[in-house]
Amino acid sequence: MNTGWVIALIVTGLLLVIAASRSVMGPIRWAGFVAMQLVIGAVLLFFANLVGELADFHIPINPVTALLTGLLRLPGLAALIIIKLWVM
Structure with missing residues (x-):
């Protein structure tokens, strides 16, 4: 997908969420919370990954893994490590 289309899709989605809400601050606060996580x-x-370099271990940093780790913190990171070691 072209980068321009992805950006347009994200902006359109955010505008739809803001338009569908009763107050403007709710979705903006929610989007800020997700960005912080x-x-x-x-x-x-x-x-x-810095520590994992010692053992040739790497977990890719993408939005899904970052959001999972951000929301669940250390248990989420531990879950990703366990999944990487035993499943993959």
């Missing part, structure tokens, strides 16, 4: 998850995964 993505950042926290990406930072946790980055540090896990």
Whole structure:
């Protein structure tokens, strides 16, 4: 998919969420919360990958893994590590 289409889809989705809500601050606060969890998850995964370099271990940093780690914090990171080690 072209990057322009992805950006347009995200902007359109955010505008629809804002238009469908009763107040404007609710969806904006929700989007900020999700963005913060993505950042926290990406930072946790980055540090896990730094430590994992010692054992040739790597968990890819993408929106799904970052959001899972951001929302669940250390238990989410542990779940990703266990899934990576035993399932894959």
